[in-house]
Amino acid sequence: MCDFMTEDQLAYYTGQIEGHIAELEERLNSQASQAIATDTNEMADEIDRASIEEARRLELNRIEHDKLHLRKLRAALRRINEGDFGYCESCGEQIALKRLQARPESRYCLECQSTKEFNDTHVFRRVA
Numbered sequence: 001m002c003d004f005m006t007e008d009q010l011a012y013y014t015g016q017i018e019g020h021i022a023e024l025e026e027r028l029n030s031q032a033s034q035a036i037a038t039d040t041n042e043m044a045d046e047i048d049r050a051s052i053e054e055a056r057r058l059e060l061n062r063i064e065h066d067k068l069h070l071r072k073l074r075a076a077l078r079r080i081n082e083g084d085f086g087y088c089e090s091c092g093e094q095i096a097l098k099r100l101q102a103r104p105e106s107r108y109c110l111e112c113q114s115t116k117e118f119n120d121t122h123v124f125r126r127v128a
């Protein structure tokens with residue numbers, strides 16, 4: 001078990017993560033149907049088609065990002081079950097509770113995350 005967190009805290013994070021997962025799944029479902037809907041609009045002229053294409057590309061980017069986020073959240077749930085939740089995967093230190101509160105899917109402590117993001121500049125970063 002994760003030894004720096006109480007059962008209550010783990011239950012709290014489980015609830016948070018499950019809530020995020022439900023939200024993302026719902027959004028993904030509606031995004032997918034919207035992306036398909038724009039596909040059937042054959043009356044659009046060239047300019048409209050270009051902007052529809054652009055909008056759809058952005059939409060697909062967002063869908064990809066949401067899917068990635070969803071995978072991270074599911075992985076976090078698994079870590080809770082396995083007792084690894086809250087520990088940095090890189091240095092093994094405890095991740096600050098404040099950080100977990102904001103992003104329960106965090107896999108790295110702030111320090112390791114900064115190093116990683118510095119080396120991994122293509123990572124899409126959402127403003128928390």
Ligand SMILES: [Zn+2]
Nearest residue numbers: 088091109112
């Ligand atoms: Zn670390």
